[in-house]
Amino acid sequence: MTTQTLPVETGAWVRRFHPGGQDAGHRLICLPHAGGSASYFFPVSRAMTPKTEVLAIQYPGRQDRMSEPSVGSIEDLADAVVRAVLPWSQDRPVALFGHSMGASLGYEVALRLEAEGVTPAGLFASGRRAPSRFRAETVHQRDDDGLIAEIKALSGTNSSLLGDEEVLRMILPAIRNDYRAAETYNPGPGRKLTCPVTALIGDSDPKSTVEEARAWQEHTQGAFEHRVFPGGHFYLNDCVPQILALIREHLDGFRVTGSTR
Structure with missing residues (x-):
């Protein structure tokens, strides 16, 4: 395992809510769904620390990054995420958890990490069909009301936000961009x-x-x-203990031979 000085600041892309310190045997990089933000994984970070340190990715175009332009494709987003997380993958194994769009992104990030010589401890792909199973979807082409209806149907956004129509419409450009990136992603086999x-x-x-x-x-x-698991697209909201137990079991069973690189 290599030793490297980690960045003091996590930068715009990475949120480290609960630093794990030297006791953390792994890092879990969490990638949000379309329209989601890093704060979605705050409870995961709290539950996994200190044994596993959680790095939650914050996409541009939302919350404290609302003024930044959104990234146009899954591939471009993966390029940016890898640049942000590569320094965090040098001193201990990293695993990836992505939900929905985040699962597709996790696949692309994992490919890029492996190309850099970093083999992830695992990819947890949640709520997303395999990259080779393309569907022609056009939610991103709907008008604002149609897009909001889709979000509410999937129940993927905080309920208080869904009740605040004005705030919801403010972040619609970022949500629409996420849907466009997810729906046009078609890497094939x-x-x-x-x-x-x-x-x-x-x-x-x-x-x-x-x-x-x-x-x-x-x-x-x-x-x-x-x-x-029982449930719909956001089944994980009701299955957090089971999913965290699964991740812990997997990471506990992961054996590092030599270096993560």
Whole structure:
């Protein structure tokens, strides 16, 4: 395992709510869903610390980054995220957890980390069909009312925010951009990870069937696991203890041989 001086500040992209210190054996990089923000993973960070340090990614165009232009594609977003997290992957193993759009992003980030010589301890792909299972979706082309209706139907945004129409409409450009990036992402088959992949899905998710989620197995040469939970697209809101236990079990079983690079 290499030793490297880590950045004192996490920068615009990374939120480290609960620094784990030297006791943290792993880092879990959390990638939000379309329209989501780093704060969604604050409870995860609190629950996983100190054994695992959580780095939550903050996309531009929301919260404290609202004035910044959004990134146009999953691939471009992955390039930026990797630049931000690479310094944090040098001194201990990192794993990736992404929900919905964040799962697609996690796949691209993992590919780029492996190209840099960093093999993640695992990719947890939640609430998203495999990259090779493209669907032609056009939610991002709807008018504002149609986009808001989709968000409310999926229940993916904080309920207090959904009740504040004025605030919700302020962040619609970022949400629309996220949907555009997610819906136009179509990498197809071919590129495989070497790290383990765990696909997590709700049994009544309108955005992915169980079979579409199981197809994540085609995208790794490493171990694969598939877990189905009761619920819809945001099944994870009701299954936090089970999901965190699964992640802990996986990370506890991960054995580092030599270096993370």
